[in-house]
Amino acid sequence: MYIALDGMGGDYAPLCNIKGAIEFASETKIGVYLVGKKDILLQEIKKHNLSIEGLPIEIVDAPETIQMHESPSVALRKKRNSSMHIAGKLVREGKAQAFVSAGNTGAAMSIGKFVIGAAEGIERPGIAVAFPNKKGSRTVLIDVGANVDSRPRHLLYFAVMGHTYVKEILGTSDNPKIGILSIGEEEGKGNELVKDTYPLLKMTKLNFIGNAEGRDIFTGDFDVIVCDGFVGNVVLKTAESLGMIILEMIKEEVNKSLVSRIGAALMLPALKRFKKKADFTEYGGAPLLGTKGTCIITHGRADERAIKNALKFASEFVNHDFNTKLLENINNLIPPELLKSREEEFSGAFNGQ
Amino acid sequence: MYIALDGMGGDYAPLCNIKGAIEFASETKIGVYLVGKKDILLQEIKKHNLSIEGLPIEIVDAPETIQMHESPSVALRKKRNSSMHIAGKLVREGKAQAFVSAGNTGAAMSIGKFVIGAAEGIERPGIAVAFPNKKGSRTVLIDVGANVDSRPRHLLYFAVMGHTYVKEILGTSDNPKIGILSIGEEEGKGNELVKDTYPLLKMTKLNFIGNAEGRDIFTGDFDVIVCDGFVGNVVLKTAESLGMIILEMIKEEVNKSLVSRIGAALMLPALKRFKKKADFTEYGGAPLLGTKGTCIITHGRADERAIKNALKFASEFVNHDFNTKLLENINNLIPPELLKSREEEFSGAFNGQ
Numbered sequence: 001m002y003i004a005l006d007g008m009g010g011d012y013a014p015l016c017n018i019k020g021a022i023e024f025a026s027e028t029k030i031g032v033y034l035v036g037k038k039d040i041l042l043q044e045i046k047k048h049n050l051s052i053e054g055l056p057i058e059i060v061d062a063p064e065t066i067q068m069h070e071s072p073s074v075a076l077r078k079k080r081n082s083s084m085h086i087a088g089k090l091v092r093e094g095k096a097q098a099f100v101s102a103g104n105t106g107a108a109m110s111i112g113k114f115v116i117g118a119a120e121g122i123e124r125p126g127i128a129v130a131f132p133n134k135k136g137s138r139t140v141l142i143d144v145g146a147n148v149d150s151r152p153r154h155l156l157y158f159a160v161m162g163h164t165y166v167k168e169i170l171g172t173s174d175n176p177k178i179g180i181l182s183i184g185e186e187e188g189k190g191n192e193l194v195k196d197t198y199p200l201l202k203m204t205k206l207n208f209i210g211n212a213e214g215r216d217i218f219t220g221d222f223d224v225i226v227c228d229g230f231v232g233n234v235v236l237k238t239a240e241s242l243g244m245i246i247l248e249m250i251k252e253e254v255n256k257s258l259v260s261r262i263g264a265a266l267m268l269p270a271l272k273r274f275k276k277k278a279d280f281t282e283y284g285g286a287p288l289l290g291t292k293g294t295c296i297i298t299h300g301r302a303d304e305r306a307i308k309n310a311l312k313f314a315s316e317f318v319n320h321d322f323n324t325k326l327l328e329n330i331n332n333l334i335p336p337e338l339l340k341s342r343e344e345e346f347s348g349a350f351n352g353q
Numbered sequence: 354m355y356i357a358l359d360g361m362g363g364d365y366a367p368l369c370n371i372k373g374a375i376e377f378a379s380e381t382k383i384g385v386y387l388v389g390k391k392d393i394l395l396q397e398i399k400k401h402n403l404s405i406e407g408l409p410i411e412i413v414d415a416p417e418t419i420q421m422h423e424s425p426s427v428a429l430r431k432k433r434n435s436s437m438h439i440a441g442k443l444v445r446e447g448k449a450q451a452f453v454s455a456g457n458t459g460a461a462m463s464i465g466k467f468v469i470g471a472a473e474g475i476e477r478p479g480i481a482v483a484f485p486n487k488k489g490s491r492t493v494l495i496d497v498g499a500n501v502d503s504r505p506r507h508l509l510y511f512a513v514m515g516h517t518y519v520k521e522i523l524g525t526s527d528n529p530k531i532g533i534l535s536i537g538e539e540e541g542k543g544n545e546l547v548k549d550t551y552p553l554l555k556m557t558k559l560n561f562i563g564n565a566e567g568r569d570i571f572t573g574d575f576d577v578i579v580c581d582g583f584v585g586n587v588v589l590k591t592a593e594s595l596g597m598i599i600l601e602m603i604k605e606e607v608n609k610s611l612v613s614r615i616g617a618a619l620m621l622p623a624l625k626r627f628k629k630k631a632d633f634t635e636y637g638g639a640p641l642l643g644t645k646g647t648c649i650i651t652h653g654r655a656d657e658r659a660i661k662n663a664l665k666f667a668s669e670f671v672n673h674d675f676n677t678k679l680l681e682n683i684n685n686l687i688p689p690e691l692l693k694s695r696e697e698e699f700s701g702a703f704n705g706q
Contacts, residue, residue, distance in 0.1 A: 242595055
């Protein structure tokens, strides 16, 4: 197995990317293509007394780099020699089985969708995020931004992707409880997309239990909640931001008195444990499910441990043969009449975009 | 001025509703129609040694009550003699200037939209919630659930409603910064609705500063963020739930050690201050903007203080002549060519629903 790592993506690249790759390759003996500006990568390795000798790490030169503010089209069309684009191509060509990037999320998503491409049986890949929930388990929200203006059939496929992710990778349920994000519990509540998707989900062999509300992302009553990528992305960014702001507001209040400050000092270990639990980005990153190879997009703040975790996470998808399982699930869980209509509808979907 | 209070709506009704009305009327001398089962209301007043004598409170009999689980259509069509429906009618008939309910939110919204009805110049009322933000001010999100599948023109009107709310009622800005909720900062990012609304907002005299992301609900960079009610409702419920769950998780972690518990005890006053700051429902409730009278929907958990706050909040809209200002703003801030096309588009919108 080889994983193509975008060596230049992320706030702490390339040093943390190099270190993460070295730790990962030493521990697992799994191969890593470290993609980036070759001279800079070699220079950093030397400067920090690191070594890749004897490790299954191969440096692949990529003269360009995608900046955080650049648009996906730059990554796709203008900078075809960027670390991200070349890492994606290694997967498309079958030289690597997985792609990992901590760079520009929008660009990485486009590389996954258009350079690596959709897996067999899938029209639109979807990004999944596993939120920690009240029951100590995780709730997967899919899609959190790979698509906007999704159609009912896309949500149907997101549900199967989420099911497969929970069952094969997270291992938190054998028969994941699936919901669709809406604004009321009862069938019939929601917007047009929800009303049109609900009957399709009911037709599948998925463990579909109905509408989920915003609060259900954290209740633990659902293992997977599907939604359009616009809504999912807004929810993800709201939740990330609110989590941080609550901690900041608590800090501010605490600083107002000495007694509170002493209290906070005593609480520190508990707060740290909590922060770790609540950090959605602790879990190696978010997989873009439904691409030809594994595609993991991790946070820009990724340090060496996060890069190592992302590489490990990617290797699990390969080890569990995720895409084969996904295709099996599509064929087993979606009734044939819905599978058949695929081609016609999708030509319509792309015209209508 | 008279405010029609749903006397039977909310977890602590009717006692807290009665107490809230008494405190409000004593303090402000503003009239309250206390609507509900007359015998029960009188009985409660007697039982708790309360008195409405000499206060501008009038009990209006309503033999039916809307339960929390009942659908909006029950409130609208089946139980026309419910406290909520009759309170709404008092506003429609001009006997009261404002409506306040802590009951079933969906039902109260329908009473606002269809019994009280849209204000002059408005096709679709929208619910606004004022989130506390990082800059110590508030950010208004509108619509958080009065409509789904909104069209660009609806969002345009929500923007003017939000502008008027911030300027006239919250008083946090003279020239509110308006944004549209999307999944990227740059113009051109978003779903179809956002892309179609953006140019309309640019044509207005509003202080429109572009796309806002989920995180911007809390950054304080925007005074008003407009969105479709489906997205807004999901965001609101996610945020409310996450806030509570973070506090619970902190509590759980803290309980794991004695030292942490001592720390927490010392931090308690700070945590309480924080909780108050972060409680979106502290602010009297959420106004359904754009109805003929003022319409305030407050939380089901409303106690007597919250009911009193909701009544005060409602009276501010009346005192500031909110609907007149709103109509002025519509005519002054929206260019005439967009106002003109209203009728045609709306016949289309309602057919398409």
